Amino acid sequence: MNSSTQMMQQSEQELGDLLRYWRRQRGKSQLDLSLDTGVSQRHISFVESGRSVPSRELLLSLAKTLDVPLREQNVLLLASGYAPVYLESTWDAPEMAVVTRVIDLMLRQHEPHPAIVMDRYWNVLKTNEASARFFGSFVNLSERPKPRNLLDLMFDPDGIRPFIENWDEVALGLLQRVYREAVGHVTDARTIELLGHLRKYPGVEELSVPRKSEAPVLPITFVRGSERISYFSMISTVGLPQDITAQELRIESMFPVE
Template identity: 35%
Template sequence: MTIVPTGSPGRPPTPSDRGAGPLLRAWREQRRVSQLELALRAGSSARHISFVETGRSRPSEEMVLRLAEHLEVPVRERNALLLAAGYAPHYPETPLDDPSMDALREGVERLIEGYEPYPALVMNAMYDVMAANRGITMLLDGVPGSLLVPPLNAMRLTLHPEGLAPRIRNLRAWRGHLLEQMERQIALRRSAPLRALYEEVAAYPLPSGTTDDEPGEGPGAEARAYFALPMRIEHEGRVLSFISSVSTFNTPMDVTVAELAIETFLPADPATVKYLHALMF
């Protein structure tokens, strides 16, 4: 369950020869915000925003950060905007094994351990698994060693035809949910490595004989209406049902922390609760 540091998952922040203006305009257009609306949010004027975007005016460091905040620019890309504007990066990127991260690591590990027997894991922006509890380890029973070589990747483990995919009873629906989630992250972060990962896992063939079942089908399943799309996965002849929830840190001041996410799997029916408690306790 130890958190495993990995390399940087996003693009390295590099300055732009044209300054921060084109980058800010691209983020504004992606967020579908007009110059006037952005100016009102940031306490500026549409004229000044236009001058910044065209390079006629150099924004202050405070203005770059303010505009980035109102455009919901990811922390890593805020550093890139600052560099393009001629300023030093504002947000550090501290490795998870740095002593200053001890409290974070220990707190996160206690959190996911306390969630047992239900599955929980910690991922970075590339869906690399940084830490996982025994509930996740249980679900990975039978996955070939070639997919378990660090850094583990949650999307590869789930969607690879030799990973969890053959055991997920509603694979088409769950796969569609995961790919849509990745598409949203790509739109938010504009990360080339994340796009490459998406193209890789989206191209995985579906396991032979894949047919989505309905709740209530299969050994050990119960007929019931779910309040959210569950992942329905076989384990030792039973069908377990989980609802996924993802949590991130509020107001992160470090790139590494900003890109961490904690995913927990809540049992979606009493049979899954009973089985997991009997299995682990």
């Protein structure tokens, strides 16, 4: 067996492992996926075992049915020997202009309350002026290298954590949000690494589930001297994204609790 044949078989096996991974993440059997897509269970079995290489169209159909994120769809395509379909544009790329214009409008319209644009790993990409003023009133943001990570800022004892009145509840809620808001509802290696970093902060491993509140949301109460300010958040995402960057953007708008 020559080296090119070995590489092809290895690639097919990696594809099978990846497809099986996503199918199981979605709690579907091969029969379920067959019924959802109209592809025979036998064919799906052959793809997962490396005995058959799917066409690009079939692979994308399976991926969409399994709600595989765009970034991971590219990985599936590469494992099959196909070129990636979805771009990962930079924030200032021309093709992102329509998205960034709308985001800028949202940030401006949300003044005088904070609004933040983040990537899938909670790195802050952009904020409105109110956000910079608000968070900057607690810590010196210029001392923190960019991109600043919002979770790191909230968990770090040298960050905003000392100013959060209900920090234990908030911290636990934020950890739950990481899992809930993960793209594709799956925690990838970088997300797991981020969670591991947060758990190294004092008191995080000892967090316990609080008693259930009757309130519809968990507010974050910031305390500065005698002043108390409570906010809750609304999260916005791009509908029907066709670009990896666009899919992974999240806009967090903070609203005061009256």
